[in-house]
Amino acid sequence: MGKLDGKVALITGAAGGIGKATSKLFLEEGAKGVVMADIWDEMGEKTAKELGPNAKYIHTDVSQETDIKKAIDFAVDEFGQLDIIFSNAGNPGPVGVIEDIPTDEFDLTVAIHLRAAFLCMKHSIPIMKKQGSGCFITTSSVAGFQQGLGTLPYSLSKAGIIQLTRIAAVELGAYGIRANAIAPGGISTGIFGQGFGLSPEVAVKFGKMIKDILAIYQPIPRAGLPEDIAHAALFLAEDSSSFITGETLKVDGGLLSGRIPQDPEELMEKYFNIIAQLDPEDQKIVIAKIGEGAQKATKDMKYLKPIAREQMLKRMQKLMKVQQKLMKESAKK
Ligand SMILES: NC(=O)c1ccc[n+]([C@@H]2O[C@H](COP(=O)([O-])OP(=O)(O)OC[C@H]3O[C@@H](n4cnc5c(N)ncnc54)[C@H](O)[C@@H]3O)[C@@H](O)[C@H]2O)c1
Incomplete structure (x- = not known):
């Protein structure tokens, strides 16, 4: 018996490292349907095909409200219900100090991380209320807790997600709906290479190449893997965590307990x-x-x-x- 037997999940950012690993794990754990949403169509479509008929890909730019609504409707049309939304799509955001950040790039980064998480909730809560159950998981970050671990709009959005999670937990608990977040530490994915302006394909390669660097910052001396976050998402999605809501689970190898100094x-x-x-x-x-x-x-x-x-x-x-x-x-x- 799988831990997600009969459940339907919508996962954003599903063509990339964490989203892809989570889509795979959710299906292995018996999910009846996983809707994989992303803007990286080639990889998203290829992965959904590889994962089999219970995985469906849909082009979704999470900075667009209409795309988010479409992805939610698509999940319900395809599989008849929507139990879990893993709001996970992300970009690195623009590097720089406050006075240098271009306002449009600030807005876009906040839209992709924080506003998208809010919109995923807004447009699926009516469905989940009718069902009498539902589960939101949003990807925050260690950067939401501490300065210097991400770009400015990225860190602000990730901090906002922690508070959105608490607010949603309080609003929705009585309807049988839970909301939690995950704060990953350094995970070996394409997001770092994208920050350097590399194409998605090369960025994935770069993410693997920097594993040794990602291994040295935190008490547990290895790079985080997409699967580490996928397992945390599974725990928060399954019924055994049904008394957990409003929580942001750090999956950071101990990074926020104390960084290991580097030369x-x-x-x-x-x-x-x-x-x-x-x-x-x-x-x-x-x-x-x-x-x-x-x-x-x-x-x-x-x-x-x-x-x-x-x-x-x-x-x-x-x-x-x-x-x-x-x-x-x-x-x-
Ligand atoms: N990798 C890390 O070290 C780390 C640490 C903390 C938090 N996170 C968060 O984890 C989440 C997943 O990132 P990842 O590490 O798997 O990186 P990734 O780059 O492998 O995956 C991110 C995915 O989001 C997609 N995406 C970007 N903009 C989008 C948009 N507008 N609409 C829809 N999809 C979009 C990308 O195409 C990509 O597939 C992000 O929210 C990221 O901020 C990652």
Whole structure:
């Protein structure tokens, strides 16, 4: 007997790492239907086909309310009910400090993470109320708890999801509907490569290449895997967690209990060694993105208080040396 026998789930971001692993696990656990929603159509369609007739793909841009509504209606039309929504689609969001973030990119990132989670609830609550049961799971992040673990609009959205989860839990408990969130730590997926501007296909490859880097930040010394989050989602979706609501479950290898300090030079060296393994065109994309970030970071250096300026200059000079050395080596290859 599966843990999700007879249940129907809608999963957004289902073509990518966490969503894809969760779709697979939910079906293995007996789900009668999994609707896989994403904008990466090629991968979403291919994966749904591989997973069999109980998996259906639908193009869904979660920043669009009409797309979300369509995906919910599609799930009910195809499978006659909707028990679980795993609101999981995500982008890395724009890098930069408050004054540099483009407002349209801010809006888009909040729309993809926070507004989409709200809209998934808004448009499916009437269905779940009629059913007398339902379960929302939303992907938050360690970045929702602590500064410095994600871009600004990303972190804000992830923090908002934690509060949305509490509000939904209070509003919906009496109808038999639960709402929980998951806060992953560093999970080996394509999201990091996408942050560097790589195509989805190369980003997936890059996500696997940085596993060793993802392994060193947290007490449990390995990279998180999409399957780690899929199992957490399964636990929150199944009936054995029926007394849990309003919770954000950290699945971070202990990262938020205390980060393991890292030498920034060594870290940079590790990153550049990985970048050097990419195709030359992809290397250029990543280097340009890093350069853009460094330029932004140095823009206001002259206004820093002297002690902070000195520290920053020293660090940047060391990092530049590492970068130049590694780039020279990679050009020789
Ligand atoms: N990987 C990590 O370390 C990590 C850590 C914390 C939280 N998360 C969160 O986990 C979730 C899943 O990310 P992942 O790590 O599997 O990355 P991923 O890039 O592999 O998957 C994200 C998926 O979302 C899809 N997507 C992006 N924009 C979309 C849109 N507008 N509409 C519909 N789909 C869209 C992408 O096509 C992709 O398939 C995200 O919400 C992310 O913020 C990831």
